[in-house]
Amino acid sequence: MSEVFISGIVVFVLAAFVGLEVISKVPPTLHTPLMSGANAISGITIVGAVIAAGISEGTFAAILGFLAVTAATINVVGGFLVTDRMLEMFKKKPGRG
Amino acid sequence: MTELLYLGAAVLFIFGLKQLSSPRTARKGNMLASVGMLIAVVVTLANMENIGWGPIIAGLAVGGGVGAALALRVKMTAMPELVAAFNGFGGVASALVALAEIERWEALFDNETGVVVALSLAIGSVTFSGSFVAFGKLNGSIPGRPILLPAGQVVNALLAVAIAAVAVWAISADNALAYWIVVGLALVLGVLAVIPIGGADMPVVISLLNSCSGVAAAMAGFVINNSALIIGGALVGAAGFILTVLMGEAMNRTIANVLFSGFGAVTSGPVTTGDKPVKKATADDVAIALAYAENVIVVPGYGLAVAQAQHAVREMATALEERGVNVDYAIHPVAGRMPGHMNVLLAEADVPYDQLLDLDQSNPRFPQTDVVLIIGANDVVNPSARDDETSTIYGMPILEVDLATTVVVVKRSLSPGFAGIDNPLFYQDGTMMFFSDGKAAVESVIAALGNV
Structure with missing residues (x-):
């Protein structure tokens, strides 16, 4: 295996542990927005999509890239917006601590 | 440099997820994560050479438009x-x-x-x-x-x-x-x-x-x-x-x-509700019970959301609070259509999140609760899950509403819930059954409260 690939695995495993730790204590009240927000972050694949779409214009690969950018952008833009819409409604009762 | 900026984006994702775990900071967390995403995309674009902008811009425009439209309209x-x-x-x-x-x-x-x-x-x-x-x-x-x-x-x-x-x-x-x-x-x-x-x-x-x-x-x-x-x-x-x-x-x-x-493929036999007697209640009965209570806990189920009754429930709670009644909501983790969904629906109706109790917070409170009002929930308040080892839902965590003094169940009929089993709660001494659509029921209780 190449050095690059191995360091990729290291990053992957460490990031996975961070993900496990960050989420372990979430009140049930936030499960739905959290799922929606995490889902928006998984749209990070938009970065790969942009690279794929831009690198080979005029070819079939660029068409696939365009479709990837479209799908990933729906995921990212829609995901963050709808999460914000949900969280905007969460209010604390005035004067109750 | 690109790698460092990507790392910065990743750090924003981590902070974002962390803050999404607390109601106070959740909205900011979501924004941080979205800024991280923006940085990642901009850095990528800035770093590319000889690129064809056509497919990228088209994809971003179409995807952004569709995503925003779906998110804002849903x-x-x-x-x-x-x-x-x-x-x-x-x-x-x-x-x-x-x-x-x-x-x-x-x-x-x-x-x-x-x-x-x-x-x-x-x-x-x-x-x-x-x-x-x-x-x-x-x-x-x-x-x-x-x-x-x-x-x-x-x-x-x-x-x-x-x-x-x-x-x-x-x-x-x-x-x-x-x-x-x-x-x-x-x-x-x-x-x-x-x-x-x-x-x-x-x-x-x-x-x-x-x-x-x-x-x-x-x-x-x-x-x-x-x-x-x-x-x-x-x-x-x-x-x-x-x-x-x-x-x-x-x-x-x-x-x-x-x-x-294949849950639900568990074909339970026909439910024998039999002719066991239930105590039927009218809107007036319920209004009186609620108005003279000290502590009321509302248990909303998905039936409440289907009936779009969240706003009516909020109105009823406000009317009760004006009379000095303490109203809280007990939310079972699967109360909505997904965990936390009911909290979102109640938040939409302006119910403050600190009035929403989860399973562990609400169960110790039921013995001191005067009236529990159950709207559109069934399996999650079924005592069989605790008492009946032969039940298909035995062991499922439930809201132990049967420990409260009075239980009011708003339900269209005695039909069983998702799990397809009978609910002994309905036949218990302290239980009143109010057969009605969730929204109509709450509205009639609000009207009746005016006369109490």
């Missing part, structure tokens, strides 16, 4: 299917990135790259088709009941083996067609894996597929050797997995159980 009750759909788009994007790489290099990969290409294709495609089957089941275009196929598990296992075998062929022969076959088989597997699962279990499935879409993104990251994808994908993969386990625990089901048992 009704809060339809949130579960929207998350499923967004998740499907994320999955297919990762698969498409891998396909574009296959076209670009004519499938000439070294072995390790071949493996991650195949994994992005397979996981991304399963996520895509599985998410859209979940979407269909949730919005009613596919029957929500479990659709059991003959030898379904065997077929799925064979499909998984076939995917692995074709992937090995694709990698060893550098064959683009074989990679496309992986996509086709994985799409079929996604459909067949989700179709036998009942609508009630869909939240766990979506959460698991959310985790998968993270892993697919990370695999795509290995393909194009991009650390932002690897970190972001791994974060969501792990976080989504934890969330799935938490949801499963709340429903007293393991993930394996959800995936392989």
Whole structure:
């Protein structure tokens, strides 16, 4: 295996542990927005999509890239917006601590 | 420099997820994460040379427009299917990135790259088709009941083996067609894996597929050797997995159980509600009980959301609070259509989140509660889950409302809930049954409160 690939695995495993730790204590009240927000972050694949779409214009690969950018952008833009819409409604009762 | 900026984006994702775990900071967390995403995209664009802007701008414009339109228009009750759909788009994007790489290099990969290409294709495609089957089941275009196929598990296992075998062929022969076959088989597997699962279990499935879409993104990251994808994908993969386990625990089901048992396929015999007597109540009875209570806990179920009664409930609670009654809400983890969904629906009706009690907070309170008002919930308040070892829901965590002095159940009829079993709570001494549609019931109670 190449050095690059191995360091990729290291990053992957460490990031996975961070993900496990960050989420372990979430009140049930936030499960739905959290799922929606995490889902928006998984749209990070938009970065790969942009690279794929831009690198080979005029070819079939660029068409696939365009479709990837479209799908990933729906995921990212829609995901963050709808999460914000949900969280905007969460209010604390005035004067109750 | 690019790598450092990607790292900055990843740090924002981590802070974002952390802050999303607390109601006070959640909104800011979501914004931080979205800023991280923006940085990652801008850095990528700035770093590319000789690029064709056409497909990128077109994709960003179309995707941004569609995503924003869906997000801003969706009704809060339809949130579960929207998350499923967004998740499907994320999955297919990762698969498409891998396909574009296959076209670009004519499938000439070294072995390790071949493996991650195949994994992005397979996981991304399963996520895509599985998410859209979940979407269909949730919005009613596919029957929500479990659709059991003959030898379904065997077929799925064979499909998984076939995917692995074709992937090995694709990698060893550098064959683009074989990679496309992986996509086709994985799409079929996604459909067949989700179709036998009942609508009630869909939240766990979506959460698991959310985790998968993270892993697919990370695999795509290995393909194009991009650390932002690897970190972001791994974060969501792990976080989504934890969330799935938490949801499963709340429903007293393991993930394996959800995936392989076909819940609801457990055909319970005809429910014998018999002719056991129940105490029927009118709106006036309920209004009097509520008005003279000190502590009231409302237990909302999905029936309440279907009836769009959240706003009416909020109005009723305000009327009671003006009389000095202490009103709280006990939310079972699976009260809505997905964990936390009921909290969103109540938040939409301006119920402050600190009045929403979870399972552990509410159960110790029921013995000191004068009136529990149950609207559209059934299985989650069924004492059989605690008392009857022969019950199919035995062991499921419930809200122990039967410990309260008086229980008012608002329900259309005595029909059983999802689990298809009778509920002894209805025949208990302190229970009043108010047979009505949820919204009409609450509105009539509000009217009756005016006369108490």
